[in-house]
Amino acid sequence: MSGMPLGRIGFIGAGRLGQALAVAFARAGYAVSAVNSRTAASAQALAQRVDPHARQRPLVAGHPQAVVDACDTVFITVNDDHIESMARSVAWREGQAVVHCSGATEIEALQAARHAGADTGGFHPLHTFGDVDTAVAALPGCAVAVESADEGLRAGLMNLAHHIDARPFELPRGSRALYHASAHYAGSLVVTLMNEAVQHWGRLGIPSDQALDALLPLLRSTVRTIESRGLGPGMAGVAARGDAVTLARHLQAIGAAGLVERQLYADLTRRSVALAIDSGRISPEQAQALYATLNMAWRPEDH
Numbered sequence: 001m002s003g004m005p006l007g008r009i010g011f012i013g014a015g016r017l018g019q020a021l022a023v024a025f026a027r028a029g030y031a032v033s034a035v036n037s038r039t040a041a042s043a044q045a046l047a048q049r050v051d052p053h054a055r056q057r058p059l060v061a062g063h064p065q066a067v068v069d070a071c072d073t074v075f076i077t078v079n080d081d082h083i084e085s086m087a088r089s090v091a092w093r094e095g096q097a098v099v100h101c102s103g104a105t106e107i108e109a110l111q112a113a114r115h116a117g118a119d120t121g122g123f124h125p126l127h128t129f130g131d132v133d134t135a136v137a138a139l140p141g142c143a144v145a146v147e148s149a150d151e152g153l154r155a156g157l158m159n160l161a162h163h164i165d166a167r168p169f170e171l172p173r174g175s176r177a178l179y180h181a182s183a184h185y186a187g188s189l190v191v192t193l194m195n196e197a198v199q200h201w202g203r204l205g206i207p208s209d210q211a212l213d214a215l216l217p218l219l220r221s222t223v224r225t226i227e228s229r230g231l232g233p234g235m236a237g238v239a240a241r242g243d244a245v246t247l248a249r250h251l252q253a254i255g256a257a258g259l260v261e262r263q264l265y266a267d268l269t270r271r272s273v274a275l276a277i278d279s280g281r282i283s284p285e286q287a288q289a290l291y292a293t294l295n296m297a298w299r300p301e302d303h
């Protein structure tokens with residue numbers, strides 16, 4: 001697949017992601033030609049970042065329509081809630097490409113453009129865009145979910161991802177909410193789990209910065225082990241060892257913080273036991289012992 005040439009690229013929405021992608025696309029040799037944002041300052045910031053030396057600065061447009069008129073491929077990089085209304089608010093033309101970068105929003109949000117004869121698609125980097133420079137520097141190697149019913153645009157977006165040194169993969173139609181929610185397990189929910197650990201260490205009188213300092217190397221080594229050995233073979237802990245006695249101690253200690261804390265620990269450990277069985281780490285008998293321990297009723301008087 002050679003992919004459709006994306007031609008002059010425009011951005012509507014010059015926020016964290018819009019600015020970072022515009023810089024990355026321009027550095028990869030793509031023509032970032034026009035930008036509009038709710039405030040002129042954001043649009044100017046994008047244009048300045050794309051071309052700091054003002055050699056061929058993108059047009060800073062006062063209205064989204066001017067970006068649509070000036071470009072072949074338009075990235076709508078406004079907040080998720082405004083993607084659909086933005087797509088409806090301008091006049092598209094046949095042969096144009098319109099792309100959004102939201103993980104959880106279906107491509108149907110761009111149907112106004114599709115009805116006008118434009119190709120539509122999604123380009124979602126599995127990446128955190130906070131500070132623009134940091135985000136651009138960390139883009140190489142990041143996965144990008146590409147979706148389009150139009151083969152040429154799909155291939156063009158795959159090429160674009162390759163050209164910014166990212167790793168594209170294709171998403172099936174209608175799957176974005178599940179895809180996006182699941183990705184949270186590798187992102188923001190890891191933060192939540194780290195916070196649980198820090199809170200419990202707080203009960204031991206260990207300050208949170210000291211707790212985080214001590215727990216981060218463990219998190220790093222967990223990630224490295226997953227990379228080198230995979231999930232099941234790389235798993236450590238009570239479930240992977242079939243250690244029901246230690247699990248009972250854990251449940252009692254964690255349960256002292258409350259029923260919700262115990263329930264969370266037990267529910268996650270149930271999933272660990274399932275993974276340990278599936279990957280041949282423990283026998284069915286060991287799994288039964290772990291499940292029996294997990295199913296023991298929680299009684300407040302135990303604590």
Ligand SMILES: NC(=O)c1ccc[n+]([C@@H]2O[C@H](COP(=O)([O-])OP(=O)(O)OC[C@H]3O[C@@H](n4cnc5c(N)ncnc54)[C@H](OP(=O)(O)O)[C@@H]3O)[C@@H](O)[C@H]2O)c1
Nearest residue numbers: 013014015016017037038039042077078079101102128129
């Ligand atoms: N941030 C991330 O980590 C991340 C990761 C993957 C995907 N995404 C996706 O990227 C897209 C943009 O997110 P973001 O994080 O970049 O958000 P953001 O920093 O809040 O930027 C959104 C930009 O859209 C502009 N905007 C809002 N309404 C507008 C309108 N009606 N007309 C023109 N411009 C408008 C805002 O303009 P002003 O600044 O001018 O007010 C703002 O700069 C979303 O679809 C999001 O899901 C974000």
